[in-house]
Amino acid sequence: MPIDKDTVKYTAHLARIELQDKELDKLSTQLKGILDYIDKLKQADIRNIMPTSHILPVNNVLREDSPKDSLPIDKVLANAPQKEGNFFVVPKVIE
Amino acid sequence: MELFKLTAHEILEKLKSSEISPEDGLYCIEGRIKDLDQKIRAYVRVFATPDSGLQNPNPKLPLRGIPVSIKDNICTEGRNTECCSRILGGFKPPYDATVIKKLKNAGATILGLKTNMDEFAFGSSTENSFFGPTHNPWDLERVPGGSSGGSAAAVAADEAFWALGSDTGGSIRQPAAFCGVVGLKPTYGRVSRYGLIAFASSLDQVGPITKDVEDCALLTNIISGYDPDDSTSIDAPVPDYLKSLGLGIEKIKIGIPREYFIEGMDAEVKAIVWDAINKLKSLGAEYKEVSLPNTEYAVPVYYIIATAEASSNLARFDAVQYGYRTDIKRLSGENKLIDMYKKSRGEGFGPEAKRRIILGTFVLSHGYYDAYYLRALKVRTLIKQDFDAVFDGFDCIVTPTSPTPAFKIGEKTENPLQMYLSDIYTISANLSGIPAISIPCGFTKKGLPVGLQILSRPFNEEMLFRVAHAYEQATPWHLERPKL
Numbered sequence: 029m030p031i032d033k034d035t036v037k038y039t040a041h042l043a044r045i046e047l048q049d050k051e052l053d054k055l056s057t058q059l060k061g062i063l064d065y066i067d068k069l070k071q072a073d074i075r076n077i078m079p080t081s082h083i084l085p086v087n088n089v090l091r092e093d094s095p096k097d098s099l100p101i102d103k104v105l106a107n108a109p110q111k112e113g114n115f116f117v118v119p120k121v122i123e
Numbered sequence: 124m125e126l127f128k129l130t131a132h133e134i135l136e137k138l139k140s141s142e143i144s145p146e147d148g149l150y151c152i153e154g155r156i157k158d159l160d161q162k163i164r165a166y167v168r169v170f171a172t173p174d175s176g177l178q179n180p181n182p183k184l185p186l187r188g189i190p191v192s193i194k195d196n197i198c199t200e201g202r203n204t205e206c207c208s209r210i211l212g213g214f215k216p217p218y219d220a221t222v223i224k225k226l227k228n229a230g231a232t233i234l235g236l237k238t239n240m241d242e243f244a245f246g247s248s249t250e251n252s253f254f255g256p257t258h259n260p261w262d263l264e265r266v267p268g269g270s271s272g273g274s275a276a277a278v279a280a281d282e283a284f285w286a287l288g289s290d291t292g293g294s295i296r297q298p299a300a301f302c303g304v305v306g307l308k309p310t311y312g313r314v315s316r317y318g319l320i321a322f323a324s325s326l327d328q329v330g331p332i333t334k335d336v337e338d339c340a341l342l343t344n345i346i347s348g349y350d351p352d353d354s355t356s357i358d359a360p361v362p363d364y365l366k367s368l369g370l371g372i373e374k375i376k377i378g379i380p381r382e383y384f385i386e387g388m389d390a391e392v393k394a395i396v397w398d399a400i401n402k403l404k405s406l407g408a409e410y411k412e413v414s415l416p417n418t419e420y421a422v423p424v425y426y427i428i429a430t431a432e433a434s435s436n437l438a439r440f441d442a443v444q445y446g447y448r449t450d451i452k453r454l455s456g457e458n459k460l461i462d463m464y465k466k467s468r469g470e471g472f473g474p475e476a477k478r479r480i481i482l483g484t485f486v487l488s489h490g491y492y493d494a495y496y497l498r499a500l501k502v503r504t505l506i507k508q509d510f511d512a513v514f515d516g517f518d519c520i521v522t523p524t525s526p527t528p529a530f531k532i533g534e535k536t537e538n539p540l541q542m543y544l545s546d547i548y549t550i551s552a553n554l555s556g557i558p559a560i561s562i563p564c565g566f567t568k569k570g571l572p573v574g575l576q577i578l579s580r581p582f583n584e585e586m587l588f589r590v591a592h593a594y595e596q597a598t599p600w601h602l603e604r605p606k607l
Contacts, residue, residue, distance in 0.1 A: 031485070035485070036481065039481050039484050039485045039488065040477075040481055041465075042484050042488065043434060043438075043468075043480050043481055043484040044438075044441070044461065044464040044465050044468055045465060045468045045469050045472065045477055045480065045481065046462075046465035046466050046468070046469035047469060047477070048469075051474070051477070055477070055478060055481065058478060058539055058540075059478070059481070059482060059485070061539075061540055062426065062482065062539065062540055062543075063482075065422075065423060065540055066423040066426060066427060066495070068419070068420070068423055069420055069423050069424065069427075069495075069498055069499065069502055070498075072417065072420055072498075072501075072502045072505065074498060074501040074502060074505070077501040077502075077504050077505060078501070078504060079497060079500030079501050079503070079504065080500055080501075080503040080504045080507060081325070081500060082325060082355075083311050083312075083325060083507070083554075083555065083556035084311060084312050084355065084357060084556065086312070086354070086355065086357070089354035091351065099217055099218075103217035104217070104444075106215065106217060107213070107214055107215060107217075107444065107445035107446070108444060108445065109442055109443075109445070109446070109447075109448035110448070110451075116443055116444055118443055118460055118463070119451060119454060119459035119460045119462075119463055120459065120460075121458075121460050
């Protein structure tokens with residue numbers, strides 16, 4: 029399956045990663061090589077095979093609806109790149 | 124004999140009899156690191172002070188203050204945990220991983236120095252670390268393997284008594300093989316992933332890297348068990364894995380998969396591994412050729428599923444609550460928030476991380492999901508079924524851990540696909556959730572270690588320890604040390 033530069037650029041946008049031009053070139057070539065190799069999966073016979081999303085027979089793990097301790101606010105904010113009061117600060121989203 | 128050369132269980136004996144104190148144990152490791160780590164670079168961000176056990180070493184607790192070294196993707200409260208990535212520079216977790224809590228409760232000293240790794244565990248050589256590569260103690264020009272290369276090198280160089288690593292596609296076993304030490308990937312769900320910074324949530328496991336099988340069994344005892352904070356952990360009792368040692372392997376049935384001994388594999392590795400299989404036979408086991416027919420699909424399946432899961436898990440690194448943030452004065456465009464995400468992630472992630480996230484995003488995206496991701500999930504079922512079929516008639520499977528011994532630093536960095544293919548023997552165990560151990564089984568003519576991998580059915584770590592211990596005790600490999 030061909031993956032051209034525009035597709036890589038768009039996918040990077042979806043992944044919220046900014047690539048420099050040189051990176052984009054190199055990555056497009058490398059990803060094309062990897063996807064060509066991955067294409068060998070087309071040979072596998074998967075008729076009537078169920079997908080394995082999860083390897084263990086564990087489903088819908090629930091717990092009692094009883095309150096537990098939360099992380100204290102100072103710990104929550106401790107690694108923040110920018111903070112003010114009890115808030116994380118980010119660039120304005122709405123004008 | 125210098126203390127640092129001993130195994131963890133030997134140190135524990137000396138601590139128990141008060142022949143040495145917990146301070147002796149810690150200082151000898153710190154001294155060894157000061158002497159050697161300039162050359163090996165197994166550790167990152169060298170701190171001065173220890174943690175936990177040594178502050179109140181309790182002689183009644185089983186681990187008596189002995190130090191344990193920890194990979195940089197396992198959260199230690201208040202101590203930098205950065206996954207060897209720029210994007211987590213300076214990050215201090217607000218909590219301990221469950222495996223860390225278990226070690227502390229058992230009385231261990233958590234070494235403040237974290238071991239080096241490929242960034243976010245993306246790699247098979249530790250060359251993708253933001254801090255630069257670790258050097259293989261057996262040949263400093265070669266890689267230690269990855270992504271737990273720092274942990275494996277530290278143990279091999281006696282810069283650690285024992286260590287924890289993580290394994291998503293072989294990241295404990297392959298560096299253990301390259302460094303001539305023991306490494307176990309437990310059954311998926313055996314060990315809690317709470318506090319392990321996630322790469323691929325359906326594949327990741329924390330596991331021990333040790334000098335011998337007894338240490339591996341002991342550390343597995345301590346870190347295993349159900350954790351309500353990890354909904355993928357299994358609520359099943361943990362056996363005493365030490366009881367599997369010394370049982371011998373009379374009449375144990377071993378399957379040797381023909382797909383793992385292909386034309387073109389390294390001739391020395393093939394010969395050394397066959398010597399090991401024949402050794403197992405001489406100890407009473409029986410072996411027979413078996414087939415795992417879908418082996419050829421393991422690498423492509425893995426690089427779809429693991430990258431897809433990684434793209435999801437790494438979406439949280441958005442420069443909002445923690446981690447690297449770009450210079451906000453240089454943000455541009457209509458939506459500065461999105462520009463902040465893009466620039467922070469573009470600058471904060473290394474090239475392999477970006478490669479995997481973008482590949483993972485692509486295989487999940489509209490129009491490609493069925494052809495890649497869904498198809499990969501179905502082939503994953505086929506791979507698991509192959510193992511189920513073999514384990515119906517056999518106690519374990521034995522293979523080489525890696526197709527080659529340690530390669531040179533820089534040898535595979537230009538070709539990501541070449542690097543991915545080196546995981547060919549380890550990946551299937553993660554896809555199938557089964558436990559697997561790598562133990563040293565010899566050296567090439569150039570003096571490079573070769574690893575033997577043993578696999579068994581889910582929650583049958585007992586068989587792995589039983590076979591590994593029998594082989595180890597009948598061979599000299601675990602007593603060898605690199606000349607440093």
